[in-house]
Amino acid sequence: MNIPVWDAVAIFAVTAIMTWITRALPFMVFGNKKELPRFINYLGKVLPGAIMATLVIYCLRSIDLTEFPFGLAELISVAVVVVVHLWRKNIFWSIAGGTLCYMILIRTIFPL
């Protein structure tokens, strides 16, 4: 620790409070309304699919398609996840298969 304890406490506190604010914002704005606006109901229904797609890209954001290994470790492992999932329809097999594949690939063919 190279800063005073209370400075560190303040940094922890500010980070926590700002995180809560981002999560609480929709509830602060719409939580007291008797009826939610129809547009918000609509967004609540269609956003999960869009956000999940965005999060998949977010997880893959650091791959570089212009130079070796071209994100191949990630892309192959994602393909393994998809194939295993459509085949076995079991979430644990798919996660274990894809993750093992990734951990092996980055240690052998495509070192980080």
Place this chain on the structure above:
Amino acid sequence: MNVKVLGVSKISKTAVFAFKKTIPIIFGYLFLGIGFGIMLQEAGYNALWALFGSLFIYAGSMQYFMVPLLVTGASLLTVAIMTLLINSRHIFYGLGFIDRYRRMGWKYPYMVMSLTDETYVLLSTCKYPEGVDPDKAAFYISLFNHCWWISGSVLGVLIGTLIPFDLTGIDFCMTALFVILLINHIKQVKAFTPVIIGLISAILFLLIMGPDNFIMPSLCFTVLLLALLKGRIETVKEVSAS
């Protein structure tokens, strides 16, 4: 007597269901938590800091960014702005849960503050079987995930540097989880448009803005497109439902 037994068995059935739902999160959260714990420990902070940090902040990427801010003693304004920028995507997560969470009494504030990426995705795609109380299950899912994250952080400080095997890459299980839940979601709702919009928008803004800043503009653009296509997407859903 009977009622009491029934009540207990229902609660435990709900808890077991929730626990199973969070199993895929265990590895990811433990590993990422351990990573945070190791960083904190190297910066000279003990396990109590990890415990309270993960208890009250509970935001993976931001906790990673916070450690260098701690080391350099960044100003509180910098910390506040960084947190807003990095966590801004969470603004959209609550939109689908407002009606449900606000009826949950004392659990309401906790459900709101524990809505991480992973919990959001799990709860958005969760189907609750007969005999499972959906609200209680959602609460347990949030709570268990939080516990995995806290455990990982504390373990990271205490024994992180002693772990004898190299776990690099195990966090890929989070990517795998998102991919799987996305596939299940597409199969369930049979509405491709929001997924395609999210996908194209994310790739587009990743190419324009680079990996560090793309997610918020991408989500804003996604919401804009979804708003413009409102009538159409609903029609698509009605057709596929009939």
